[in-house]
Amino acid sequence: MAEKNLVIDLKFKTMTHIKYCFLICFLNTSFIYAQNDTIRKTFYPNGNPSELSVKVDEKYEKTIYYHESGGILSEGLKKDQFKVGSWKHYYESGKLKAVGSFKRSYNPEKCFKKYPNPKHGKWIYYSEQGSIILKVWYKNGHTKKLIKYDENHKVIERYRNHWWNKWDHDSLSPI
Numbered sequence: 001m002a003e004k005n006l007v008i009d010l011k012f013k014t015m016t017h018i019k020y021c022f023l024i025c026f027l028n029t030s031f032i033y034a035q036n037d038t039i040r041k042t043f044y045p046n047g048n049p050s051e052l053s054v055k056v057d058e059k060y061e062k063t064i065y066y067h068e069s070g071g072i073l074s075e076g077l078k079k080d081q082f083k084v085g086s087w088k089h090y091y092e093s094g095k096l097k098a099v100g101s102f103k104r105s106y107n108p109e110k111c112f113k114k115y116p117n118p119k120h121g122k123w124i125y126y127s128e129q130g131s132i133i134l135k136v137w138y139k140n141g142h143t144k145k146l147i148k149y150d151e152n153h154k155v156i157e158r159y160r161n162h163w164w165n166k167w168d169h170d171s172l173s174p175i
Contacts, residue, residue, distance in 0.1 A: 044068050053078065060084075067092050079104060082117040091128055098125045103140065118142075127151070 040053040040061075048070045053063045056077070063083075065073040071094050076087030083102040091097045100123030118141025125134040131153060137145040146159040 076102075084117075093128060095128055095130060096126050098123060100124070100136075100138075 038055045040051070041049055042051045044050045044066075046068065048068060049066050050068070051063065051065050053061045055061045060077050060079050062075070063078045064075045067073045069092055071092055072090050074087055074089040076083055077085045082104050084104045086099065086101050088096060089098040100119055101121045102117055103120035104117060119136075119138040120140060121138060123136045123138060124132055125136070127133045129151070131151055132149050133151075134149065135147045136143055142161070143159075144161050146157075147155060148157045150156050
């Protein structure tokens with residue numbers, strides 16, 4: 001009878017030691033990542049990831065945002081918590097939705113307070129089927145030119161925003 005109690009007591013102590021070792025290893029690993037700030041991950045309440053950021057170098061981090069269902073929502077680079085450079089956006093199905101660039105505004109007086117991290121340059125928007133439905137050219141967050149396409153990639157409408165902020169609409173003349 002004493003042998004059974006000894007065996008049960010040893011098993012309990014062994015399991016307790018394993019749990020403590022696991023906990024200590026986990027805390028040490030978390031501490032190392034927290035010190036280096038190389039990986040940051042946040043989650044939705046359902047347990048799926050909402051954001052994953054991996055430090056690329058001293059200035060930039062590669063960031064991936066996720067749909068609540070688990071698919072990728074968008075991915076690109078961030079600098080000082082702002083989106084910079086080329087970004088890709090996806091539908092929940094995983095198909096490409098848009099590709100474009102962000103420009104980091106270093107002078108808030110020049111750039112409107114509404115756009116501290118504006119879209120800049122050419123953005124291409126796709127339908128769920130993969131065809132181009134819209135091309136937009138931005139300058140510091142403001143739309144400068146826009147071309148809409150139908151499902152056969154035929155131009156439907158064209159717009160251009162002139163310096164006096166009036167829109168020209170002409171579906172026939174080239175821009």
